[in-house]
Amino acid sequence: MAEPSAATQSPSISSSYSGAEASAPGSSGSPGACPALGTKSCSSSCAVHDLIFWRDVKKTGFVFATTLIMLLSLAAFSVISVVSYLILALLSVTISFRIYKSVIQAVQKSEEGHPFKSYLDVDITLSSEAFHNYMNAAMVHINTAPKLIICLFLVEDLVDSLKLAVFMWLMTYVGAVFNGITLLILAELLIFSVPISIVEKIQAKLPGIAKKKCRISTWKPEMQQLLKHHLIVITSLLVL
Numbered sequence: 001m002a003e004p005s006a007a008t009q010s011p012s013i014s015s016s017y018s019g020a021e022a023s024a025p026g027s028s029g030s031p032g033a034c035p036a037l038g039t040k041s042c043s044s045s046c047a048v049h050d051l052i053f054w055r056d057v058k059k060t061g062f063v064f065a066t067t068l069i070m071l072l073s074l075a076a077f078s079v080i081s082v083v084s085y086l087i088l089a090l091l092s093v094t095i096s097f098r099i100y101k102s103v104i105q106a107v108q109k110s111e112e113g114h115p116f117k118s119y120l121d122v123d124i125t126l127s128s129e130a131f132h133n134y135m136n137a138a139m140v141h142i143n144t145a146p147k148l149i150i151c152l153f154l155v156e157d158l159v160d161s162l163k164l165a166v167f168m169w170l171m172t173y174v175g176a177v178f179n180g181i182t183l184l185i186l187a188e189l190l191i192f193s194v195p196i197s198i199v200e201k202i203q204a205k206l207p208g209i210a211k212k213k214c215r216i217s218t219w220k221p222e223m224q225q226l227l228k229h230h231l232i233v234i235t236s237l238l239v240l
């Protein structure tokens with residue numbers, strides 16, 4: 001009677017063992033690799049890691065340049081002006097391309113159709129299941145934040161309330177020197193420059209291991225120096 005029970009239990013054991021083997025390669029990644037989380041959280045965290053560590057130069061450069069230009073524009077102009085000019089620039093590009101393709105099709109007498117048809121046919125609707133998943137994830141933070149605020153301001157824990165008071169007192173000095181946009185610009189420059197320098201220091205200390213695990217291309221030191229130069233220049237301009 002023991003043999004059938006063992007036979008019935010063996011598939012579950014083998015399946016769990018195979019699952020462990022399948023998950024094992026993901027755990028032995030590089031220092032900048034994504035941890036073994038859920039599918040959605042792992043994909044999002046891996047995307048952030050790829051941007052910060054400059055895995056794809058074109059994608060990271062586009063994101064870094066776009067956000068930096070937006071923040072610098074917001075520091076010099078109002079939000080309404082920045083949004084208006086951004087929409088006008090986007091419309092000028094799309095309308096010009098639409099007219100150009102229409103003229104080309106009329107001259108060549110071709111029937112290629114709308115130049116943006118492939119993008120117009122993309123389904124961007126949000127399913128009810130995805131909406132509920134996002135709402136459930138947001139409700140966790142929404143329900144936690146008011147409770148935390150009440151505990152801090154009503155002094156449930158004296159040490160935590162004193163820490164908040166000291167932090168806000170220090171932020172008054174920071175606010176006297178920088179504004180919010182300036183801090184965002186500095187934060188972006190640090191985010192896109194500091195992780196690379198840390199990985200390069202690891203490579204210098206552990207060259208044998210770092211060459212195998214840390215896949216940093218040869219152009220990164222030059223990019224690091226360029227980012228440091230921009231950080232110094234922009235910081236001096238914003239402070240002055």
